[in-house]
Amino acid sequence: xxxxxxxxxxxxxxxxxxxxxxxxxxxxxxxxxxxxxxxxxxxxxxxxxxxxxxxxxxxxxxxxxxxxxxxxxxxxxxxxxxxxxxxxxxxxxxxxxxxxxxxxxxxxxxxxxxxxxxxxxxxxxxxxxxxxxxxxxxxxxxxxxxxxxxxxxxxxxxxxxxxxxxxxxxxxxxxxxxxxxxxxxxxxxxxxxxxxxxxxxxxxxxxxxxxxxxxxxxxxxxxxxxxxxxxxxxxxxxxxxxxxxxxxxxxxxxxxxxxxxxxxxxxxxxxxxxxxxxxxxxxxxxxxxxxxxxxxxxxxxxxxxxxxxxxxxxxxxxxxxxxxxxxxxxxxxxxxxxxxxxxxxxxxxxxxxxxxxxxxxxxxxxxxxxxxxxxxxxxxxxxxxxxxxxxxxxxxxxxxxxxxxxxxxxxxxxxxxxxxxxxxxxxxxxxxxxxxxxxxxxxxxxxxxxxxxxxxx
Numbered sequence: 001x002x003x004x005x006x007x008x009x010x011x012x013x014x015x016x017x018x019x020x021x022x023x024x025x026x027x028x029x030x031x032x033x034x035x036x037x038x039x040x041x042x043x044x045x046x047x048x049x050x051x052x053x054x055x056x057x058x059x060x061x062x063x064x065x066x067x068x069x070x071x072x073x074x075x076x077x078x079x080x081x082x083x084x085x086x087x088x089x090x091x092x093x094x095x096x097x098x099x100x101x102x103x104x105x106x107x108x109x110x111x112x113x114x115x116x117x118x119x120x121x122x123x124x125x126x127x128x129x130x131x132x133x134x135x136x137x138x139x140x141x142x143x144x145x146x147x148x149x150x151x152x153x154x155x156x157x158x159x160x161x162x163x164x165x166x167x168x169x170x171x172x173x174x175x176x177x178x179x180x181x182x183x184x185x186x187x188x189x190x191x192x193x194x195x196x197x198x199x200x201x202x203x204x205x206x207x208x209x210x211x212x213x214x215x216x217x218x219x220x221x222x223x224x225x226x227x228x229x230x231x232x233x234x235x236x237x238x239x240x241x242x243x244x245x246x247x248x249x250x251x252x253x254x255x256x257x258x259x260x261x262x263x264x265x266x267x268x269x270x271x272x273x274x275x276x277x278x279x280x281x282x283x284x285x286x287x288x289x290x291x292x293x294x295x296x297x298x299x300x301x302x303x304x305x306x307x308x309x310x311x312x313x314x315x316x317x318x319x320x321x322x323x324x325x326x327x328x329x330x331x332x333x334x335x336x337x338x339x340x341x342x343x344x345x346x347x348x349x350x351x352x353x354x355x356x357x358x359x360x361x362x363x364x365x366x367x368x369x370x371x372x373x374x375x376x377x378x379x380x381x382x383x384x385x386x387x388x389x390x391x392x393x394x395x396x397x398x399x400x401x402x403x404x405x406x407x408x409x410x411x412x413x414x415x416x417x418x419x420x421x422x423x424x425x426x427x428x429x430x431x432x433x434x435x436x437x438x439x440x441x442x443x444x445x446x447x448x449x450x451x452x453x454x455x456x457x
């Protein structure tokens with residue numbers, strides 16, 4: 001019996017199937033029992049598919065480039081080897097093709113139909129012998145092929161070490177050791193981290209601090225700004241990188257250039273992209289990231305300054321629903337590109353002058369708390385702004401403890417934020433000073449109140 005081939009769909013379609021088999025383990029697993037090399041038009045593609053199947057059946061994972069190299073070295077026909085190499089390159093050129101999902105679905109459909117066709121031919125002889133049970137089994141088996149065999153995690157039979165290995169996150173450390181400790185290493189790919197503070201609370205400074213720290217480790221960062229201009233954000237990065245107060249930057253150009261040059265030597269990139277307030281959607285950011293990837297500048301970290309100022313993809317009567325949708329899409333963006341996304345959100349009026357900003361004081365929509373992976377607030381009351389202090393409250397932490405407060409030093413002239421563990425020497429000393437200064441302010445206000453009251457009597 002002769003099976004149909006993919007020749008009518010052209011060589012590009014076949015190359016897309018091959019690259020999908022190599023890059024997508026789930027697709028290969030679903031295709032394995034119905035994938036026949038004869039479906040492919042050229043002998044070189046048939047050779048590649050054969051090697052993919054052989055390797056998967058032993059190691060249960062797609063072969064790597066090194067595996068193909070070893071197998072190619074066994075071939076003695078140089079012309080055939082060159083043709084195989086060309087087909088492998090053709091396939092790799094389609095690794096970012098936008099229609100791979102469609103191609104995979106249609107190929108599985110094609111394979112299943114071929115399997116039914118084979119079953120029909122086999123059932124002819126069975127029908128002659130009136131072997132109906134075997135015919136039924138034949139078609140029952142045909143109905144099960146082409147399905148994803150991953151039914152979920154089988155906990156009682158899974159190796160415990162494997163579970164912890166799968167849970168291990170590839171993290172980008174934050175600038176703050178205590179945050180890295182409680183989050184098991186920092187922000188991971190696919191995660192949404194949110195900083196909440198009131199007006200003038202230092203949201204942009206905090207995000208720039210995160211970006212600058214990533215740059216120092218040689219990573220690439222895209223910083224989207226929807227409030228400040230690109231040049232204003234650049235100044236804040238200069239301060240975060242050098243420690244020089246923003247108003248002193250024009251007098252220290254040589255030092256700035258020296259620091260920037262040392263970062264460039266690590267092959268890191270910082271792209272600052274400005275959009276008007278409410279002038280960009282998450283899809284706008286997605287298109288820009290795609291463009292950066294095609295230009296050879298894939299980001300390791302994405303910063304959105306800040307999420308509340310993005311535009312929802314559709315109109316909502318209630319602002320809370322609009323913001324909830326925006327933050328859901330931001331987390332989806334993180335998952336799609338497998339990078340951490342950092343953003344900020346405004347606290348409501350009740351949080352502007354409180355000791356700590358809690359989840360209930362996140363502006364407009366509490367669903368942001370449910371969506372984010374790590375959310376912390378920065379509280380800077382008037383006395384904190386004077387004395388360059390702040391309170392960091394962990395609103396949510398998927399990776400460890402939350403609902404805890406850390407004292408911090410926060411100099412918004414250069415974005416220098418230092419967060420201390422409360423029981424540390426620095427933390428206890430800072431907290432004591434903060435409480436003492438607060439009591440002094442309260443006493444001063446109280447004295448003024450009674451003094452003014454006496455004047456009016």
